[in-house]
Amino acid sequence: MKRPTRLGEGQKLILTANRLLDGHIVWRDAAGQWRPSITHAAQLDTDTAQTALETLDAQKEGVVGVYEVAVHPGIPPSPVSVRERIRAFGPTVHPEFATELEP
Amino acid sequence: MNAPIGHYQYDSVDRDFLAARIDEFADQVARRIDGALTEDEFKPFRLMNGLYLQLHAYMLRVAIPYGTLDSRQMRMLAEIARTYDRDYGHFTTRQNIQFNWIRLEDTPEILRRLASVDMHAIQTSGNCIRNVTSDQFAGASADELVDPRVHAEILRQWSTLHPEFTFLPRKFKLAVSGSPEDRVAARFHDVGVIARPGPDGTLFRIFVGGGMGRTPAVGKEIFDSVREEDLLATLEAILRVYNAHGRRDNIYKARIKILVEALGIDAYREAVLAELAQMDMALYRLTPDMVAAIRARFAAPDLTAPPDATATFEADRARHPAFDRWTRSNTHPHRAPGYISVTVSLKPAGGIPGDATSSQIDGLADLADSYSFGELRITHMQNVVLAHVRQDRLFDLFQALDELGLATPNVGLVSDIIACPGLDYCALANSRSIPIAQKLSARFGDPTLQEEVGRLRINISGCINACGHHHAGHIGLLGVDKRGEEFFQITLGGRSDNNAAIGEILGPALPEDDTVDAIARIVDRYLSIRELGETFLDTLSRLGDAPFREAAYETA
Numbered sequence A: 001m002k003r004p005t006r007l008g009e010g011q012k013l014i015l016t017a018n019r020l021l022d023g024h025i026v027w028r029d030a031a032g033q034w035r036p037s038i039t040h041a042a043q044l045d046t047d048t049a050q051t052a053l054e055t056l057d058a059q060k061e062g063v064v065g066v067y068e069v070a071v072h073p074g075i076p077p078s079p080v081s082v083r084e085r086i087r088a089f090g091p092t093v094h095p096e097f098a099t100e101l102e103p
Numbered sequence B: 001m002n003a004p005i006g007h008y009q010y011d012s013v014d015r016d017f018l019a020a021r022i023d024e025f026a027d028q029v030a031r032r033i034d035g036a037l038t039e040d041e042f043k044p045f046r047l048m049n050g051l052y053l054q055l056h057a058y059m060l061r062v063a064i065p066y067g068t069l070d071s072r073q074m075r076m077l078a079e080i081a082r083t084y085d086r087d088y089g090h091f092t093t094r095q096n097i098q099f100n101w102i103r104l105e106d107t108p109e110i111l112r113r114l115a116s117v118d119m120h121a122i123q124t125s126g127n128c129i130r131n132v133t134s135d136q137f138a139g140a141s142a143d144e145l146v147d148p149r150v151h152a153e154i155l156r157q158w159s160t161l162h163p164e165f166t167f168l169p170r171k172f173k174l175a176v177s178g179s180p181e182d183r184v185a186a187r188f189h190d191v192g193v194i195a196r197p198g199p200d201g202t203l204f205r206i207f208v209g210g211g212m213g214r215t216p217a218v219g220k221e222i223f224d225s226v227r228e229e230d231l232l233a234t235l236e237a238i239l240r241v242y243n244a245h246g247r248r249d250n251i252y253k254a255r256i257k258i259l260v261e262a263l264g265i266d267a268y269r270e271a272v273l274a275e276l277a278q279m280d281m282a283l284y285r286l287t288p289d290m291v292a293a294i295r296a297r298f299a300a301p302d303l304t305a306p307p308d309a310t311a312t313f314e315a316d317r318a319r320h321p322a323f324d325r326w327t328r329s330n331t332h333p334h335r336a337p338g339y340i341s342v343t344v345s346l347k348p349a350g351g352i353p354g355d356a357t358s359s360q361i362d363g364l365a366d367l368a369d370s371y372s373f374g375e376l377r378i379t380h381m382q383n384v385v386l387a388h389v390r391q392d393r394l395f396d397l398f399q400a401l402d403e404l405g406l407a408t409p410n411v412g413l414v415s416d417i418i419a420c421p422g423l424d425y426c427a428l429a430n431s432r433s434i435p436i437a438q439k440l441s442a443r444f445g446d447p448t449l450q451e452e453v454g455r456l457r458i459n460i461s462g463c464i465n466a467c468g469h470h471h472a473g474h475i476g477l478l479g480v481d482k483r484g485e486e487f488f489q490i491t492l493g494g495r496s497d498n499n500a501a502i503g504e505i506l507g508p509a510l511p512e513d514d515t516v517d518a519i520a521r522i523v524d525r526y527l528s529i530r531e532l533g534e535t536f537l538d539t540l541s542r543l544g545d546a547p548f549r550e551a552a553y554e555t556a
């Protein structure tokens, strides 16, 4: 089994996946809804994230490849790694494809 | 319909096969969506049909066999970009095209539309024999000895759904050339095949065990002169030895290059000969009739030009300096008098290497119809070739390309950069490749400067998988992750021609902007120390990398 992500000082975890039908990136909010914008992703500690990962049903929720991402908390939260920032905000080379963030 | 110029003409067998295959995949997609198939079960099916799940969406990689396609196929690619993607496509270093924003639901429909123009996405992924690549000037180049497309097509048919080689230890890449000058990077493929005429028919020189990736290797010659009739048997035996002995326990050690390295080329050759000795050679014999039947599916262009075609061309060059400059970098000598081959650069200064919008793709299809018998080729340098252009019409073509924003005069020069999609799109990347390519091509965008620098290739990969062929770049850049930050390792001296070599690491990796500055200093240093007529590689081999290291790491 995958080791839990190690968090730096003050960091939180959020859950992400790709939507099954179109592959688009989604983030899980506190109500368990998958949303295209990272803004309202539920910011969890390690244990809560682990429990959510173990209990959610990706197929039923219409997503694929669920995993957790370390973030600096905030609205929107800011992913720690460049990779996840690109996933959250869109490819850096096509500004017209930037992901629209919900207010 | 007449056979298309440049590629194999499908018949009803080919079309029925594609239709059945798409029905099968459509069913798999439906079962994935309704949950009957889990992602783990579905993944091998989608990969066999060229569908990846990448960073932002599904990505569909469409095969362009030996890089050649006709204008109606090109228009279909534009239509797919417009209808199902975000209005552009990305041409890859394996002469294919990728669409980065595809919906799973749409893929059966996309595949049907591709099949309507005899295209597919089979074997563009997975541990099988991938799309066979070839010389972008095949059938056109003045230096060509054998047209490699016929044998590339034979190998495509032999390898497609080959029952024994569908689950190889790892992916397997084949390239075929028929010229003395290696333009296909034959020595950097799992198997590279170079055809030449012999006294009794075509002979094939075969290299095995080349490749990029984590453990780059230059392919070694396994056979010098395989007869045409033994070509399939020999490749079959090479693959069998690999399939039987290649490592399946470690993905990083599974390519044929590792096996060739471990056994040594002589032992590998012995194993292949032993396999051949117990094969029923008659069963694998490639007969002259079979070759002729495949050759007949390729229509030949009528390459007659007016007697004054070259004179008109020379007069146009003399009148228009920008055209003259573009001609120097973006054309290649043709075998037929009065004709010339054109490479259309998809590398505008500051642009994204290999990207083309749907209107550019459509525009290129129109220009192919008007100027090159409706035929196009995609190069492993991520450019597009119009192979058969009449010299007296070249200036018109240049002007039409200019209107499409496709007349950048930089082929083979420093801003003709190969770059993989990198972290902006690729799920495996360590760093972004495109932004640094854009910065470098903008930095060296001045056409006069580029011409002065001369032949210099910069290749960029976003991770050690080396899809951007950085090992073979005269200057190679490899993206590495240093504590979450993007850094680039510089290598010098790579090349993929007849003297194929792997670039050597220059020194510690640098952050992106420092890398751009370091490369600018390397180029400046080259300009100041080269001798008359020396290319960058000449200077590097005369003086070694010390002057360039000093320049790269000098701090102001």
Ligand code: SF4
Pocket: B420, B421, B422, B423, B426, B427, B428, B429, B430, B461, B462, B463, B464, B465, B466, B467, B468
């Ligand atoms: S080299 Fe790495 S980053 Fe670039 S496309 Fe290949 S796998 Fe992705």
